Amino acid sequence: xxxxxxxxxxxxxxxxxxxxxxxxxxxxxxxxxxxxxxxxxxxxxxxxxxxxxxxxxxxxxxxxxxxxxxxxxxxxxxxxxxxxxxxxxxxxxxxxxxxxxxxxxxxxxxxxxxxxxxxxxxxxxxxxxxxxxxxxxxxxxxxxxxxxxxxxxxxxxxxxxxxxxxxxxxxxxxxxxxxxxxxxxxxxxxxxxxxxxxxxxxxxxxxxxxxxxxxxxxxxxxxxxxxxxxxxxxxxxxxxxxxxxxxxxxxxxxxxxxxxxxxxxxxxxxxxxxxxxxxxxxxxxxxxxxxx
Amino acid sequence: xxxxxxxxxxxxxxxxxxxxxxxxxxxxxxxxxxxxxxxxxxxxxxxxxxxxxxxxxxxxxxxxxxxxxxxxxxxxxxxxxxxxxxxxxxxxxxxxxxxxxxxxxxxxxxxxxxxxxxxxxxxxxxxxxxxxxxxxxxxxxxxxxxxxxxxxxxxxxxxxxxxxxxxxxxxxxxxxxxxxxxxxxxxxxxxxxxxxxxxxxxxxxxxxxxxxxxxxxxxxxxxxxxxxxxxxxxxxxxxxxxxxxxxxxxxxxxxxxxxxxxxxxxxxxxxxxxxxxxxxxxxxxxxxxxxx
DNA sequence: CGCCGAAACGAAAATATCTTTCACGCGTGA
DNA sequence: TCACGCGTGAAAGATATTTTCGTTTCGGCG
Numbered sequence: 001x002x003x004x005x006x007x008x009x010x011x012x013x014x015x016x017x018x019x020x021x022x023x024x025x026x027x028x029x030x031x032x033x034x035x036x037x038x039x040x041x042x043x044x045x046x047x048x049x050x051x052x053x054x055x056x057x058x059x060x061x062x063x064x065x066x067x068x069x070x071x072x073x074x075x076x077x078x079x080x081x082x083x084x085x086x087x088x089x090x091x092x093x094x095x096x097x098x099x100x101x102x103x104x105x106x107x108x109x110x111x112x113x114x115x116x117x118x119x120x121x122x123x124x125x126x127x128x129x130x131x132x133x134x135x136x137x138x139x140x141x142x143x144x145x146x147x148x149x150x151x152x153x154x155x156x157x158x159x160x161x162x163x164x165x166x167x168x169x170x171x172x173x174x175x176x177x178x179x180x181x182x183x184x185x186x187x188x189x190x191x192x193x194x195x196x197x198x199x200x201x202x203x204x205x206x207x208x209x210x211x212x213x214x215x216x217x218x219x220x221x222x223x224x225x226x227x228x229x230x231x232x233x234x235x236x237x238x239x240x241x242x243x244x245x246x247x248x249x250x251x252x253x254x255x256x257x258x259x260x261x262x263x264x265x266x267x268x269x270x271x272x273x274x275x276x277x278x279x280x281x282x283x284x285x286x287x288x289x290x291x292x
Numbered sequence: 293x294x295x296x297x298x299x300x301x302x303x304x305x306x307x308x309x310x311x312x313x314x315x316x317x318x319x320x321x322x323x324x325x326x327x328x329x330x331x332x333x334x335x336x337x338x339x340x341x342x343x344x345x346x347x348x349x350x351x352x353x354x355x356x357x358x359x360x361x362x363x364x365x366x367x368x369x370x371x372x373x374x375x376x377x378x379x380x381x382x383x384x385x386x387x388x389x390x391x392x393x394x395x396x397x398x399x400x401x402x403x404x405x406x407x408x409x410x411x412x413x414x415x416x417x418x419x420x421x422x423x424x425x426x427x428x429x430x431x432x433x434x435x436x437x438x439x440x441x442x443x444x445x446x447x448x449x450x451x452x453x454x455x456x457x458x459x460x461x462x463x464x465x466x467x468x469x470x471x472x473x474x475x476x477x478x479x480x481x482x483x484x485x486x487x488x489x490x491x492x493x494x495x496x497x498x499x500x501x502x503x504x505x506x507x508x509x510x511x512x513x514x515x516x517x518x519x520x521x522x523x524x525x526x527x528x529x530x531x532x533x534x535x536x537x538x539x540x541x542x543x544x545x546x547x548x549x550x551x552x553x554x555x556x557x558x559x560x561x562x563x564x565x566x567x568x569x570x571x572x573x574x575x576x577x578x579x580x581x582x583x584x
Numbered sequence: 585c586g587c588c589g590a591a592a593c594g595a596a597a598a599t600a601t602c603t604t605t606c607a608c609g610c611g612t613g614a
Numbered sequence: 615t616c617a618c619g620c621g622t623g624a625a626a627g628a629t630a631t632t633t634t635c636g637t638t639t640c641g642g643c644g
């Protein structure tokens with residue numbers, strides 16, 4: 001995972017305190033330089049204390065500063081060999097369309113790389129296992145995340161899994177009550193704090209269903225009721241580039257991974273279902289007018 | 293210099309004592325493993341003492357063991373990243389999840405690049421111009437493309453444009469009849485032959501609306517009724533990687549470009565609308581720290 | 585054959601570095 | 615205003631690294 005660190009810093013930044021953010025930023029800006037520093041040195045450089053540096057290292061997922069430093073050295077060596085010219089210019093109001101296209105494409109590519117790097121395959125595997133065995137699956141998502149929920153459901157249906165997407169909070173809760181052990185509930189929320197999505201997940205959780213959260217905030221409230229957490233990447237947003245754009249890309253990748261995982265796991269039954277639905281659609285594409 | 297270490301060990305070996313050679317050999321054989329060890333650990337592993345380890349590190353040109361260890365970590369990371377060009381293969385039923393993630397991400401990145409390269413900015417510009425001036429906009433899409441249609445509509449609504457998504461063919465046609473010159477109709481279909489989507493576009497076209505087709509088949513029947521054609525990329529599909537996946541990615545990029553283009557073109561009114569909708573949503577997220 | 589000195593080596597002291605604990609101060613909400 | 619909780623850093627405590635220094639080993643030489 002090459003740019004994993006930068007992505008992780010961005011993902012975790014919101015749950016950091018000011019001092020920790022300073023440390024994280026220093027580390028993200030100059031991994032090589034920081035690798036050469038001791039705790040005390042880095043604390044001095046960022047105007048904080050050793051304790052804060054260690055705390056930051058912990059938050060980033062390392063046992064202590066020593067290990068962060070080792071990882072930093074590795075990262076430095078990597079970006080030494082493979083150059084990473086991150087042209088992270090923002091989209092301006094007067095950018096020509098060709099630039100807009102290039103920047104958007106580049107940005108979403110970056111988002112994909114970050115997401116892939118940050119995705120916990122163990123959690124993913126657990127979620128896939130649960131999905132593959134589920135009697136039924138409910139997926140909650142609102143707004144842009146609602147579309148992702150629908151996308152997942154469409155795919156699951158194609159391979160013969162029973163799945164429903166809910167974007168109406170009330171109906172979602174009403175349905176969540178029906179869930180029981182062996183069923184799966186998935187909540188999709190970038191912010192991790194969307195109440196309308198958390199509530200049905202909580203209900204599902206309390207009824208014994210296996211719950212999964214797809215969120216950009218692994219520390220968000222939604223994870224409280226999630227057996228498995230799949231983290232989507234958070235990228236810088238701006239006025240002309242709403243967060244919804246990259247979070248959607250990230251969420252879709254995660255959802256695709258879930259789908260492919262389940263398809264693999266249930267290949268015997270999925271394969272015929274896939275071709276069946278494919279053929280069923282075929283006639284709609286040639287036909288000028290579909291059903292009456 | 294990647295393999296510089298092994299060479300250095302060989303060069304310096306003659307001037308080393310027996311114990312030091314043991315240490316050097318261990319380091320050369322498994323840099324990654326040694327990077328995880330402390331002086332004491334490495335001393336134990338090689339059956340020598342801490343002092344000897346430090347002496348060896350010095351001989352190899354480092355100020356002390358600490359720095360040797362850092363270099364080792366870098367080396368390990370480098371030779372780790374060296375082997376990763378095996379992503380061209382298809383997803384197999386027995387691929388581990390980590391491969392699935394990597395392959396999917398790589399694939400979608402490829403799709404984005406292809407789409408960006410193949411997008412006709414002139415056509416895009418024309419579509420943007422029409423959208424920016426439109427009284428109202430209707431977007432048609434079925435199945436996976438329906439979600440893309442909804443995504444576009446959600447975004448347009450956010451910047452104050454009047455837009456509707458239709459996935460019901462009948463309602464779509466019913467509404468298409470209402471359109472007139474100055475309005476815009478957009479059809480999204482990967483195949484280019486989806487009758488249920490072509491039909492409303494035809495109606496809109498005949499009623500004088502400006503029509504746009506977002507399709508992977510510029511020679512498809514849908515383009516017959518399209519004033520502007522935006523081509524999405526078509527990538528190779530397979531059993532476990534339905535075409536819907538990459539066509540969706542491609543379509544979304546195109547739709548994002550449309551959105552940003554319109555936002556630029558109507559910046560005066562779009563900017564306040566963007567922040568307004570942003571704030572309206574804020575209270576729905578019981579934010580923990582920082583913004584959502 | 586045994587003594588001497590140089591070099592190798594490791595145990596342990598000394599130092600540097602990392603981690604943990606704890607108390608202070610600041611802002612927040614009652 | 616006060617109490618409370620949280621972020622924070624100083625300093626104590628624990629580890630890891632480096633240095634010191636005495637013991638051991640080995641080859642040469644009387």
